Amino acid sequence: MKPNSNNNSPGSGVQFPILKNDPTRGEGGFGVGTLSLENITPIIVDPENHEAFIDMEALHARSRVEKKVRFQREKEGLIDPQLFWIVWVAIDIGKNGAHFSGIGAADLLVSREERRIRLGYKSLPEHVNSLDKALKSKFQIDHMDDPSKAILKDFLLGYEDYWNNSTSAFKELWKR
Secondary structure, three states: OOOOOOOOOHHHOOOOOOOOOOOOOOOOOOOOOOOOOOOEEEEEEEOOOOEEEEOHHHHHOOOOOOOOEEEEOOOOOOOOOEEEEEEEEEEEEEOOEEEEEEEEEEEEEEOOOOOOOEEEEOOHHHHHHHHHHHHOOOEEOOOOOHHHHHHHHHHHHOOHHHHHHOOHHHHHHHHO
């Protein structure tokens, strides 16, 4: 895996965010029933450049691959599009420590056409559903291509403690 400009590679010391305390402290009231994204980490997988990196701006659709892109609802009209994956990884804390508890992926296409604002494609419902799966400790990466999954696996293996503490069901995803 090539080093990247975000410096969010496993060896850089950047850690996945960890779920914080319950903001309502179990008392109910305002904020009950809201979703917390504090334990979600978005990872961008770029299969063309064989890299994966954490980009927290993806939570607000402002990752470095989404900037200066006007998204449309159909793939037609994109000129030689480049594939990216936004992978939502949930972290939870169990009896052995922090571990990968859920994962969901959604594709993103960006036209290579040289213009100030490039065209792109992404399905917002697909991205939201993938994020929802990860939040609910489910796994949804079967639709990813094998090279992209291999890049993602190598990236996640760099976080050895999280990987080792993860369930066998999570590790089984990578053997398919």
